[in-house]
Amino acid sequence: MEFPRLRLRRLRRNETLRRMVRETALTPDDFIYPLFVREGSGVRNPIASMPGQFQLSVDEAVKEARTAWDLGVPAVILFGIPDHKDPVGSGAYDDNGIVQRAVRAVKDAVPDLCVITDVCLCEYTDHGHCGVIRDGDVANDETLELLVREALSHVRAGADMVAPSDMMDGRVGAIRSALDAEGFGQIPVMAYAAKFASTFYGPFRDAAESPPKFGDRRSYQMDPANAEEALREVDLDIREGADIVMVKPALPYLDVIRRVKDTFGYPTAAYNVSGEYAMVKAMERLGWGDGAGLMMESLLSIKRAGADLILTYFALDAARLLQD
Ligand code: PBG
Secondary structure (H helix, E strand, O other): OOOOOOOHHHHHOOHHHHHHHOOOOOOHHHEEEEEEEEOOOOOEEEOOOOOOOEEEEHHHHHHHHHHHHHOOOOEEEEEEEOOOOEOOOHHHHOOOOHHHHHHHHHHHHOOOOEEEEEEOOOOOEOOOOOOOEEOOEEOHHHHHHHHHHHHHHHHHHOOOEEEEOOOOOOHHHHHHHHHHHOOOOOOOEEEEEEEEOOHHHHHHHHHOOOOOOOOOOOOOOEOOOOOHHHHHHHHHHHHHOOOEEEEEOOHHHHHHHHHHHHHHOOOEEEEEOHHHHHHHHHHHHOOOOOHHHHHHHHHHHHHHOOOOEEEEOOHHHHHHHHHO
């Protein structure tokens, strides 16, 4: 059939028809909500570069987690902001650390919520890098031992899933083996498999107080130019035992999300990162775009690209909108 008999606009004429042929739908089940937890009580520190997001004390994080669950969001991912930092990130694997206490409190209050923990050292090291420093760079294998201790400590506190975000080689396998050896064979690993060295993490580093004090993360996070290598990273993490693979950031890497989903057919997550959130908030503030529209189009495009799960600061706002 050819134009004029072929007219694609016929199915766009009204909202009912558009609803009938819509290919992609978002639900709150797709979302994982990130929370930043710090010491204190009754603390809700606004994060300047992420309007609507806060550093929360454990009691406030519990309230936020309950709101997420009540809105149908099945999971949160916790990031810790410790009072004390040192060269080896001891706060990360302290059984009484900030994330460990937050996990216990959230699981206690909202037992069915899936509580995921971010496993990384950059929030806990005084130099802000994601591992131990030797000769001016992060020492891979030495760092693995600390990441394993951190993951085990989170799971002992009650975490339902761990998500290593450090980009050390071999960390998924090391964590998988340790979990299995300690009787945690049922705890899944969501690997930040293709994590790019991105400028879009800027606001997060304000939020988590974790910018590197020297250099940058390009010796461990991926070069934004590389998609073939992203597939090799994902392949490696799957072979090491990852249950869910993540691409991060999301919007600038939609091609990578699609290729990962098509190549491996694995549960695929995408992290709609802090800078992607801040961009929408900035446009909204400047009066340059409708915030809700920008938000939903961003999330929809990430899902359409092949993501089964989206880590997003928009989780609550989007869930509310989907409810109406
Ligand atoms: C920590 C980590 C980062 C993010 C998630 N885990 C920051 C980084 O690598 O510097 C970024 C999340 C965001 O920007 O929203 N390793």
